[in-house]
Amino acid sequence: MGRAFGVGELSRQGTLIVLGLLALFPLYFSLVNSFKTPVQYAQNPLNLPPSLGPGAANYARAWSQIGLPTFNSLLITLVSVLLLVMVSALTAYAFALMDFRGKSALFAAVFILLLVPDFLTLIPLYVQIKKLTLPSNYLAVILPYIAAGQAFSILVFRTFFAQIPKELLEAARIDGAGHGQMFTRIVLPLSVPILVSVGIIRFVPIWNDFLLPSLLLDERHRTLTMALVKFQGSAESYTAPDFGALMAAYVLAALPLLVIFAFLMRYYIQGLTSGAVKA
Incomplete structure (x- = not known):
């Protein structure tokens, strides 16, 4: 029986290692290939580079692109994540720890927003932004990002805030x-892990x-994803990208994502295991 348990544990560990390697393969x-010339890339895109010279x-x-x-x-x-977390945390505090008329109905409306797929709101969102005549700069996307993440963030924060001891x-x-x-000196310091978790999720x-x-x-004001798509070669120019x-x-x-996860992973795991994200 002990041997069977050892084989089963070894199998599980091996499976996790294989899945981890598969997840890391795109980064590898x-x-x-970022250190290869186009010729070296064409010869074998999977092997290690013969030298690091082309990398510079x-x-x-x-970086120029x-x-x-x-x-x-x-x-x-x-800016979007910080404002989203701040606004949703304040709203969740009101839903969890304050009493006011219509609270249940308002929270039900927030919950219903989670049932609406994002792609259904894209065209109405675009039309609304154009009607507001927002400039084609950062504000045009920051405000929609803040609004789009409110429902999920409020639900998670409310669940967590409601677990704070009432005696405190x-x-x-x-x-x-x-x-x-109470919000700034008690609730926020106790909620750092869940604040970080929701921030990373958004x-x-x-x-x-x-x-x-x-x-x-x-x-x-174009973003990184827009620049990467243009760098790949657009349909208008019919250019082939330099894969290196x-x-x-x-x-x-x-x-940036790797750096954020490296420094905030401890809080992220604490937030996920606190039970609040289960909602």
């Missing part, structure tokens, strides 16, 4: 603390979004 493919030129060319768009994407994504809040209220002080789709920025942003520089651009595009 992009990284090794590939990364220099890639995606440098400003990377800054634009960072600005749009960070009552003690603060007896000491004269108002809702603003960060990834905003960072990777192509459709909305391509519809609303001008050339000066293109892979270097992919690696540079993935770096």
Whole structure:
């Protein structure tokens, strides 16, 4: 029986290792080919580069194409996520820890928004933005990103805030603390893991979004995804991409996500295992 358990455990570990390697393969493919010339890429795209010499030129060319768009994407994504988390946390606090007329009906309306697929709202959203005559800059996409993530974030934060011990809040209220002080000094410090988790969950789709920025942003404010698509070669120019520089651009595009996960992974795991995201 002990042997069977050992074989089963070994099988599970082996499966996880294989799945992990498969998940890392795209990063490996992009990284090794970012140091190759087009000829070396055509010969064998899977082997290690014979030298790292072409890498400097590939990364220099890639950065010349995606440098400003990377800054634009960072600005749009960070501002959108920070404002989204702040607004949804305030709303969730009201739903979880305050009593007011119509609270249940309003929360039910927020929950219903989760049942509406995103693609059904794309055309109405585009028409509404055009009617608001928003400029074709960062604001045109930041406001929709903030609104689009509210329903999910409010639901998660409300579930977590409702689990905070009522005795702790009552003690603060007896000491004269108002809702603003309880929110900033008690609720937020206790909610850092779930705030980070929701922030990362919303960060990834905003960072990777192509459709909305391509519809609303001008050339000066284009995002990283728009620059990558243009770098690949557009249908108008019929150009073939330099795969070494293109892979270097992919690696540079993935770096911000890797850095964020490296520094915030501990809080992200805590938030996922706290039970709040189960809702």
